[in-house]
Amino acid sequence: MQMIPIDELTDPAVRAFVQAVNAGDRAAFRDALTTDATMSDDGTDRNLSAWADREIFGANGHMTVDEQSGDGLALQARYRNDAWGEMDTTWRFTVSDGRVSRFDTGQA
Template identity: 65%
Template structure:
């Protein structure tokens, strides 16, 4: 069962998913804290390069199936033009300013 993006519990995570699905790079970057970091399948990646390749140039899309940890952990079906669709997990660290300082993703 898919959770509607508007119903995601954490406002920063909701903004992140909304920006990904709208292919809105500017809104995506606004939800990230300065110096934000990320990892894919346990390896740290260059955030700007990764989001361009995996989200924005390849039409990434998240369908959230489950959330936990107050909305800061997601199980989702992620699809893009490069890899097709796969089950993924996402975890988010949100700072006191309400922006995401780190996210980690990988196959679920």
């Protein structure tokens, strides 16, 4: 499967989110989100801050995007971290005022 370079992701908020995850940049991650952003993992709502600490920043999380929807708000990606290894995942984003207000992720 062909990887999509981050700078070719269609939606600027999604692009900023993926860049922040891959850089391990907490400040950029917070900046990519609305202040009241929410999320779910495998269909269960999670505490976004605790989830990000555990799944991204505390475990060297990294996304390799394989596909994006036409509007850029849904991704198929290989996600890897030190806790779980690599897995195929889906990501769906809701964007409000240029920032991610919700994301839903899970195994593909």
